Amino acid sequence: MNILQINFDELYQRHLCRHGQFGINVWHIIAVYGVYFSLVSLAAIAVRVILPQATIATQYCVLTLLFMPYLAVLLRNIPLMVFSLTALSALLLIVAAVATPGIPFWLHLILIPAWHRVQLISHRRYTVHHDMSAFEQTYKKGRTLFVLLAVYELPILLQYLAFGRKDWAS
Secondary structure (H helix, E strand, C coil), X not given: CCCCCCCHHHHHHHHHHHHCEHHHHHHHHHHHHHHHHHHHHHHHHHHHHXXXXXXXXXXXXXXXXXXXXXXXXXXXXXXXXXXXXXXXXXXXHHHHHHHCCCCCHHHHHHHHHHHHHHHHHHXXXXXXXXXXXXXXXXXXXXXXXXXXXXXXXXXXXXXXXXHCHHHCEC
C-alpha cells in the first residue's frame, strides 16, 4: 500500500464490500464532514493564535495552503470529477471554519471522537457485508490501511453518493 499512489477503483470496490448500503454512506459522509470541520476549525484557531492580526483573507489563504498537499495527493489518484467535489468540500470546510470562530477548541476535541463514534454506530443499523478476501493481500489491516482510508474516505464517499448510483443498495 502506497498512500501516494493508489488504485482508486480497487479501493472503491473494497469500500462497497462493507459500505454498499446507501444509508451507511450518508451517515459516514456526515461524520467525515464533522471530523474535517473540527480539524479545519482547530487549524483556524491555531492560525488566529499564531497570527492574531491576521485578516479573514489571510486565514483563508493559510488554511487553503494547509489543504494543498492533501489535494495534490488526491489529484494524482482519483477521478477528476471526484477531485472537484473534494476540493469544493475543502473550500466549504475552510469557509465554515473561518465563519464560526466562536466555537471553543475544546469542543472540537470532543466532537472529533464523537463524529467517529457516529460512523461506528451506523454499522449496527447497516449490516450488509460482502466477502473482502480479494482485498486482504493488498489492504492489510493496520496503521497504514487506517491512514490510507482516512486520506481517501471523503473521495470514496463522494464517488459513491455523487457518481455511484448503480452501487446503491438499500
